[in-house]
Amino acid sequence: MVNRNNHNNNQVPQVVLDPSQNPGSPYFIHSSDNPSATMVNPPLNGKNYNAWARSMKRALVAKNKFRFVNGEIPVPTATDANFEAWDRCNSLIHSWILNSVTTSIANSIVFLENACDAWRDLRDRFTQGDLVRISELHSEISNLKQNSLSVNEYYTELKILLEELENYRPIPQCRCAVPCRCDAIENVKLFREQDNAIRFLLGLNDSFGVVKSQILMSYPLPSIAKVVSLAIQHERQTVTEETGDSLAIVNAAEGKKPYGRGTSANSNYKNTGKFCTHCKKPGHTIEICYRLHGYPTTFNTRYGAQSSSHVNNTGRSYDSSDDQEDDAYSQRAIEEPFTADQYKRIIAMIQQVTTTPKKAPDSNNASVNHVIKSTAYEGETTRHGCSNQEEDWFG
Template identity: 30%
Template sequence: MTKYGTKSGMASTSESTTPSPTPQIMSDASPLSITCHKLNGKNFLPWSQSVFMYICGRGKEEFLTGSASQPEFTDPNYKKWKAENNQVMAWLINSMIPEIGENFLLYPSASEIWDAARESYSCSDNTAELFAIESAVHDLRQEDSTVTEYFSTLTRNWQTIDLTETHDWKCSKDEKLFRSFIENKRVFKFLMGLNNNFDDVRGRILSTNPLPNLRAAFSVVRQEESRRKVMLGSSPQSSDNSALVVQRQNNPSTTDVTAHQGFRQGQPPNNTKGKMIPGRPWCEFCKKPTHNIDSCWKIHGKPLDWKPARERRAHSAVSEQPPSTAAPFTRTIGCSPEVILPAYDAIFCHRNG
């Protein structure tokens, strides 16, 4: 008699012992595009860092360093090495733009591709690129950027400098002192590049003893920026404009003084331009105040002794009434028919009306 329980138990045992795919095998089947930083000849540093992190996460960094040497053809592990090596090669080539990736298609191993890319595109030995980075850091200011954007730009450039500059330290204490010195210099640079509206928080940080590190200084300034946004509800520039508007509202005479100064300089205020002002001279010819038709410059020209306003004494005003003995004019009535007829009509109406 068949014992189904036993068979069922045997079947379940055989199913439980069936090996399942390992996570490593599944990771090898991941997409070939392993980073958003495709090597284009100018971004070797972010490309190399992101690619190295990805390949290390897959446990295959020895194919980049060269420690996974090629076995003999007769070695049983040769087929496995070849498959993994080609997998890493595919990752590297597909992380480059086509114009660059095509140059590495015929390389036999992933370590050779890695070394060739570093020799061709690394800026560690490129003095001109390092000089450009140092210049960009030196000239960088916050200006219209937020504190976070300004700090992130500085940090990216400093990380590039740190990765390209290598030092062989004989003493670990000297290395620690040097890094502390560089940290303080970078705190100074960060604070110097801030806008003037952060003078108060900048002073508080500089008065702290010992000087906080770069991340702590950034945190203090960022919190101050957030506090101002919450309390003022706008940027410092707009708050300055609001203060100016309040000042004008509290001192309305400012606009009146400005209008009065413009009138004294021969330019009537905008609300009286082209209108007759009671008690003031009025020209019937040019329809403007401050003079009459007998002294209109459009008819008679400017006086011979007339000088520009900049040559007069400061704050001198043009006389509202023409002098009793006016200087000769530079233009005569009979100079042009276009001027004669309207001028005679205006003078006739003025004297007979």
């Protein structure tokens, strides 16, 4: 007779696995879970609890450990089979919380045994859901302006305040036994988003006036993300135009700069691409270099006696003293607009005019004016003309 219960006798007994070895269990601890790790940054300092709590919740949910702090996993008794696994997870989570707060706050919760108690203590201590904090948020949001901030920086600061206010004033959800099917809640969400977009536009600088008008006149009003995108595009375009205008002003200023020593307004010979291998100066070649072949006799300077050594000094080797002398001549040209002889002529004419009795206008005044103008013209010629003995060629 066949034993029909043979298959029952051959069943393998089920083995109860340790929950800490099951990757899907909240008691499971991965090898990378380090108790000295910092879960969020910046740490809790007493003023950033809402942002810190959200970041910490995300980190604990990712580790499958948030149910230890929100009370869903109760504290087991010492005789429970899962007590050891729970104790390991509790100590790990408590260490993460201690590492994610400042030292002063950590000292106040270090003696709490359960991570759930530490989490609740921080929530009760730093949650500021009172009307005082809500009024402060409304005041900060209304007074927030862009000023010197970029659009992205301004929007980031505004969004932080709006999210904190929304955390204190969340949109209510329908809890009726029979859920409503109307669009009332959706309209409330839409109106709040439009209010946030309008508040963002009001805080922008006056340079965004055109963009603000175009956005406010559009129907329906774009989402706040689209509004921020349009403002950033306008900011980028404005910066590009200002950069172009600045370059134009710089180029215009560069074009009006005076020419260098020994040049005239019409020459600009240094851009000819020629270069002398003897004196190492641009604008000419060694074949016509004055320093090598000598200055011509028609080379006039304001300091004729001092510069006579340069004229017809054929074959004189070039050294740095030449540039020093030229610089000295230029400095004296600035400090002394007239030569000594010109000063004497001007003084003599002035004395002649002051000692002569007043008469009808005659040629004396005209001659004085003529002398002054001529001497001034000569001074300007020597100051701006070919007075410094270098690079006065056009070849």
